[in-house]
Amino acid sequence: MSDAPNATPTTLPAGDHADAVELLGLVAYTELASFGRLAGDAAHAPTLRQRQALSRLAAAMLDRQERVLVRVDELGGDPDDCMTAFDGIFDDFDARTRPSTWWEGILKGYVGQGVADDFCLLAAQGLDERSRTVVVDALTQDTPSQRYAPVIAEAAAADPVLSSRLALWGRRLVGEALGVVGVVLAERPALARLVAAGAAAEAPEPGEPGGGPEPATQSWVFAQLTAEHARRMDRLGLAA
């Protein structure tokens, strides 16, 4: 681990480094939280086989996290301190969305992590290329959500009562998850900057046909996340 804040050669100004370390810290903290949730779901899984499978998915989260923390170190950040700012950000969400069944817990992970990952992916569009690649790879390659979607879809397809309960629960979860995103955007200007930079990069050039003013960040973010959530619920065969 390097103590010198700018030991790694890079073309980025220091301010961008700090913003990048902040997003990487959020990604790392989210993976730590997902690890704890998945490990808890594993402990209560109905069968030994599911317990083993979920435990493996949880362990894989921390392998991903490690690559994110390596990048934090390369940028001169501290792999522990970068997460400190986010400690407890999911407490309120967790308190408001206590699952009453194992399946509700599994869907909570799928939806909550889905929204968190999508938010981080939006913000990652404002990062330097190397950091962006690290975040995109960590959040999109062989994720627990991808592995677990067919299992939820199958259970829901086989049980119409479960299916309608989970659909209702999914709407509750996404509402609460968007609440967390709103708080993070309001409290962490660095992340709002990254999201705005990413949104601007995606929008058509001003002056070109269809070009216009910068999108209003929060409503633009919510629209993107809600659309992704609808696709996610579609994959489960549940009404969004």
Next chain:
Amino acid sequence: MSDAPNATPTTLPAGDHADAVELLGLVAYTELASFGRLAGDAAHAPTLRQRQALSRLAAAMLDRQERVLVRVDELGGDPDDCMTAFDGIFDDFDARTRPSTWWEGILKGYVGQGVADDFCLLAAQGLDERSRTVVVDALTQDTPSQRYAPVIAEAAAADPVLSSRLALWGRRLVGEALGVVGVVLAERPALARLVAAGAAAEAPEPGEPGGGPEPATQSWVFAQLTAEHARRMDRLGLAA
């Protein structure tokens, strides 16, 4: 994964394979249980830094387990089924040793896993060389216990009340842990055979000075495990 029971070339008779798969299954199940316990301890750790460190140790348990399960597959066993026979073996131990503080939970992991690992290492002496190496490496290289011992020792040294409570708790834990070992030895003849083979290999040759009858397995095992436990508590500076 191979479906043919003896697809891997080996000089071992099939009966020894079955015994080896049984011990490897116990090791794998113990690692899965330790994963769950460490992840649970992590979730309740007082600081984010400890939460991260314990989560990493938990994830590392499953990396170890993977190597054990690869050997199960090589021997023609099923990596999931090999654990099934042991499902729930720690439930009674867990019910009798509910930690009332975070430190008690940490010591429980240290003692419980220590006894389980020592038992598996004794039985491993009766295995074929390749399987023995897999078990010994999994249970002795850079284990969570080795990493955590200094942390417990430091906390106990700084607080005489904690130290005497943990010493008492350690005696309770080792008694309950030996109870689990007694049940396993009584219920799993394959493991008793491996332990007896290992003990016979360690004892002097019959006819040589000091040679004698085979050690009575259970009392010999308990003596070995108790001696290791005393060394373990010494490392923490706690009275065994």
